[in-house]
Amino acid sequence: MSTLLAQLLSDSDQDTLWIADENSKAQLKAGLPFRGTLLSNRWDIAQAAEQAGITALFSDFDLGAVERNFSRIVYPVSKEKAAVHHVINTAAACLHANGELILVGSKNSGIKTYAQKAAQRFGRGKNLQKHGTEYASHNQLNSDATLGALLDDSNYRTLRKLDPLNGLFSKPGLFGWNKVDVGSAQLAQHFSKHLPKTPFNALDLGCGFGYLSIQLAHLNPDAHIVATDNNAAALLACQSNFDASGIKGEVIAGDAGAQIASGSVDVVVCNPPFHQGFQVEGDLTDRFLAEAARALRTDGSALFVVNEFIPLARKAEGLFRDVSLLEKAKGFCVFRLAK
Ligand SMILES: C[S@@+](CC[C@H](N)C(=O)[O-])C[C@H]1O[C@@H](n2cnc3c(N)ncnc32)[C@H](O)[C@@H]1O
DSSP states (O other), X not given: OOHHHHHHHHTOOTTEEEEEOGGGHHHHHTTOOOOSEEEESBHHHXXXXXXXXXXXXXXXXXXXXXXXXXXEEEEEOOSOHXXXXXXXXXXXXXXXXXXXXXXXXXXXXXXXXXXXXXXXHHTSOOOEEEETTEEEEEEXXXXXXXXXXXXXXXXXXXXXXXXXXXXXXXXXXXXXXXXXXXXXXXXXXXXXXXSOSSOOEEEEETOTTTHHHHHHHHHOTTOEEEEEESBHHHHHHHHHHHHHHTOSEEEEEOSTTTTSOTTOEEEEEEOOOOEETTEEOTTHHHHHHHHHHHHEEEXXXXXXXXXXXXXXXXXXXTTBSEEEEEEEETTEEEEEEEO
């Protein structure tokens, strides 16, 4: 956990905006005192903040839509360059005159380069301070609010149709945004054999831009599909793909599907997350499995794909009546899990 971040947040007043992606989860869990507002692109983090009594906003880092201005923005830099550049580009939209953006990061986060780029954007000299193994880059707005050139953020906010995704919409800020995941493609090859031929209710757990939902809908256009993800960018892209493809169903924000009614779906499809930002959150596969089992009807089944080194069969024991390995190839394992 970042001690520099903890110190900056504890020292903050109500006029501080904390931009928090998944890397800020440890700070929230530690229950540090924070009196400002939190903005996260992760639904679970926004929820956890609200439960801790912190005012929270959930969006895809949409700083232009924040309805008030702050004297300070504190941002532990994200892993994705496009997201960091987007925040640096748009921070001024919700800063008071003379307000400052503070970027926080350790050496391997790219903080030194970001400090230089933020200084260019804010039209000031670089102000990078070292605190033990961490750095804080301070960037104060000029009193006349003039800004330097925009950084290349890969058009962060723009949804786009991508040829490698067969024309599906996607955008930066979501997992593997510009390619079809090898594991997901492998999983989808098993759909025609293992899915009901009659209309069914499906849950796409951790839907990303909705690749698995689209494959389900191609095979059975009458399927009703609920797609859920924790990530704001994923939800935006997935909703656009549902709309463009006329999929019956809905796209909802959620944490590992916890808000899906128990026993409500016939089929779960899932390529669970493994890496979370700079950390690896060990229990995510377990939570996805447990929520899939809970959401399924008694005769329902789930199709999962995981990296081959994840002991899914062992983790699924006790949750499912039957666990069958359908395929092991290209570093992935595809399983059918019957309730
Ligand atoms: C390996 S990707 C699969 C994406 C998509 N299903 C596909 O096949 O392209 C895992 C997805 O899980 C999402 N995710 C991560 N943590 C989550 C959580 N706690 N609740 C719901 N979704 C989560 C990620 O945002 C990501 O979209």
